[in-house]
Amino acid sequence: MLQLNFIRENKEKVLEGLRKRNFSEEQLGIIEQILQKDDTRRTTQAELDALLGERNALSKEIGDLMKQGKKEDAEAIKAKVAAAKEKAETLDKLLTDTKSQLDELLYQVPNIPHHSVPVGKTPDDNEVFKAWPHPLPVLPADALPHWELAKKYNVFDLELGVKLTGAGFPVYRGKGARLERALINFFLDRAAAAGYEEIMPPLMVNADAARATGQLPDKEAQMYYVERDDLYLIPTAEVPVTNIYRDVILNESDLPVRMTAYTPCFRREAGSYGAHVRGLNRVHQFDKVEIVRLEHPDRSYEALNEMLTHVSGLLDDLELPYRILRLCGGDMGFTSALTFDFEVYSAAQQRWLEVSSVSNFETFQSNRMLLRFRDGSKQNRLVHTLNGSALALARIVAALLENNQTEKGIVIPQVLQPYTGFEKID
């Protein structure tokens, strides 16, 4: 969430940012509410502190008097303390209430978009940051969508997933399973080569962790919840991996921190239907390799560019046509300041599929999770957090199957062949 100080000192900037997120004038009123609550909070706090200070001083006096045996004098002071105490209880209640109201309001305010974020309301308003520079592949008329290819070559089975679990839980088989594993290893090796430490995190997290990265409270409905143990299945490795550094104060020399993790990701994604969610286009469980970085505020945007280069390199080597979008204010996630989406072209469906989302959260997450570093002048400052998919597997598989289909089978990109151990799925 945004820092109170920041809102207090940059009210206009905040309002401007929220307008870019298409807040109505009425909705913008939340900022004024926050400032008023904050004012109440500080006034109350000051009053309470003064009162407690008085109480502490008097108590000390009582102690001294008792030691000297002046019991009557002590009793007189006790009465004074009792009065202060009663007043303090009222103030304390007010303070607690004010604080929780303030938090509730703050949780409703999304991150302020970076100045480069385009104005817009829907995905149609996203800016094509980097278009595919070549002609898009054109397949013969009898080319099959990936869910047909999956059946033909026994790559994955969604009906079987229904039997075992429910809709949206694919079962990969044979060379399909092998391909999945190959992609994971390829992505992890690339991340390791780029200096990311490999992490294997838990696949379930507690509410504190989910709150810190922003899944709670705004995206609660997206996560699977294990009620019996009060745990959430992770929707992305971002959650456990970033939370490794929750409540940590780093030395400036520890930065940057780079981590990567492969995990399955679980998403409920309720309410969608139709052709655009067929096959692997949208599933409840998919594999993903994530990269996470903790950066000095001065170079987090440089880091974001490095991440774009990294993801581009993966797609180049997989020989998939892709484009990069800069998300508009209306399409950007709640916690992000700037997000680039990568989309690959799936030739049989003739549509673009999102396979990666690379974001800079600046201090929005680190403020919630108290992730800081000690700078040169011994000041504790919030770290910038970033993450990106590198990459999300299911849709990559969809595109690979469709784009690489030939009469003789599915051709495996050269760079994956050492990982798959085969050149074709046939």
Next chain:
RNA sequence: GGAGAGGUGGCCGAGUGGUUGAAGGCGCACGCCUGGAAAGCGUGUAUACUCCUAAAGGGUAUCGCGGGUUCGAAUCCCGCUCUCUCCGCCA
């Protein structure tokens, strides 16, 4: 799941009602010493909120979390939680 023990600062560890934000030690930083280093000596070494134009400095809170007793709680009482040990179960 059953039984027991325990959660104090970066770490170890003292502390059963009164200048204890917390002894002592280690670590770390700076200084002195040294040709240089080690040893030694000295000084310093939490976080949040807040007051002050800023610095300096001050106030309040924090000894797992929440509540209670008390003029006053790290210290007493209650609830919760986590960790460890033993037993049970188990990949």
